[in-house]
Amino acid sequence: xxxxxxxxxxxxxxxxxxxxxxxxxxxxxxxxxxxxxxxxxxxxxxxxxxxxxxxxxxxxxxxxxxxxxxxxxxxxxxxxxxxxxxxxxxxxxxxxxxxxxxxxxxxxxxxxxxxxxxxxxxxxxxxxxxxxxxxxxxxxxxxxxxxxxxxxxxxxxxxxxxxxxxxxxxxxxxxxxxxxxxxxxxxxxxxxxxxxxxxxxxxxxxxxxxxxxxxxxxxxxxxxxxxxxxxxxxxxxxxxxxxxxxxxxxxxxxxxxxxxxxxxxxxxx
Ligand code: ADP
Ligand code: MG
Numbered sequence: 001x002x003x004x005x006x007x008x009x010x011x012x013x014x015x016x017x018x019x020x021x022x023x024x025x026x027x028x029x030x031x032x033x034x035x036x037x038x039x040x041x042x043x044x045x046x047x048x049x050x051x052x053x054x055x056x057x058x059x060x061x062x063x064x065x066x067x068x069x070x071x072x073x074x075x076x077x078x079x080x081x082x083x084x085x086x087x088x089x090x091x092x093x094x095x096x097x098x099x100x101x102x103x104x105x106x107x108x109x110x111x112x113x114x115x116x117x118x119x120x121x122x123x124x125x126x127x128x129x130x131x132x133x134x135x136x137x138x139x140x141x142x143x144x145x146x147x148x149x150x151x152x153x154x155x156x157x158x159x160x161x162x163x164x165x166x167x168x169x170x171x172x173x174x175x176x177x178x179x180x181x182x183x184x185x186x187x188x189x190x191x192x193x194x195x196x197x198x199x200x201x202x203x204x205x206x207x208x209x210x211x212x213x214x215x216x217x218x219x220x221x222x223x224x225x226x227x228x229x230x231x232x233x234x235x236x237x238x239x240x241x242x243x244x245x246x247x248x249x250x251x252x253x254x255x256x257x258x259x260x261x262x263x264x265x266x267x268x269x
Contacts (some may be wrong), residue, residue, distance in 0.1 A: 004040055004259055004266075005265070006039075007133065010132065010133070011133050012133075012136065013135050013191075014138055014149040014153040014156045015027055015028040015031075015136060015137055015157050015159065016138040016146060016149065016150070017173060022196065022197075023196035024137060025048070025052040025053045025056060026056070026196070026235075027157070027257075028044055028053055028135045029044060029057055030231075031257060032088075032133075033254070034242060034255040035132070035258045035262060036085075036091040037088065038255075038258060038262060041092075041130065041132050041133075042133050043082065043091075043131045044093050044137060045078075045094040045121075046095050047138055047148065048138065048139040048145075049099075049100035049139065050096075053095075054093060054095035054096055054097075055235055056239070056240060057087075057093050058086050058239060059093050061097045063097050063098050063099055066095075067081060068100055069097060069099040069100045071116070072103055072107065072120075073103055073106055077123060077124070078094060079124060081094050082094050096137075103145065108144075114147050115148075117148040117152040118185070142172075150176075150177065150180040150188055153187075153188060155187075155188065155192070156189070157192045157261075158170070158173060158190060158193045160194065160196065161196050162198050162224075163208065167208075167215065173190075190219060191264070193221070194221045195209050195224040195225065197225065198224040200226065209224065221261075223256045225250070225254065228249055228250040230249075234250075242254060242255065
């Protein structure tokens, strides 16, 4: 089992795109599993009230179970909420429940509401609980939950579905990241884009991939994630594709993308 390069400090990555259905959750959970398979200690924080990342990682997340809601609204410590992945050694999860759907309203008047997740992550690191990489699965919006993710993060990873409207909305997302950098979190940058659901048989998919690479030459991962039925089936078994279909094209691609990410973070040392 190859051991991936380890970042010097815990690196927090918000997986974000305000569009739904572009592969955020799929990317967060499968990159996390790939990084854990590479020997790194990884935490996935589910910040989407839908809790799809929690489902895909086989973690119970019915209303009321300890979750990201308690971290944000109850200001509870991450270590009291985090659970182990039943499948992947080195992978931990802070699950989300539907309770989180009310959090934006509940927190609307609270002082420091943008810093709640950042504070929890910093406390966790300061208490010596080390993760190499923390991946935050963001909801499909740029509201307070995503702002919390951006304030907690060192960098943003944007999954881009290779379809006609791919670039639409990316400028708003990039502007939002800039605004957060200027006002709330000077560390933040859009460090990477990952092309997802790439369909090798269509010219459109190739054209969009080319266009995104032209716009973001430094940021786009060399690895592309192909469209794969196995990738879409895995969550219904509460599994990552890496557990569900260990030799499939989806697994190969996500493990490759995970290695690419680890190498980039290693190079930052
Ligand atoms: P988001 O979190 O951005 O809303 P998801 O990761 O949930 O997006 O993906 C949206 C849908 O597309 C899901 O049904 C998922 O299983 C499917 N999907 C994601 N990536 C792929 C892929 N590479 N090939 C096929 N289906 C995919
Ligand atoms: Mg999602």
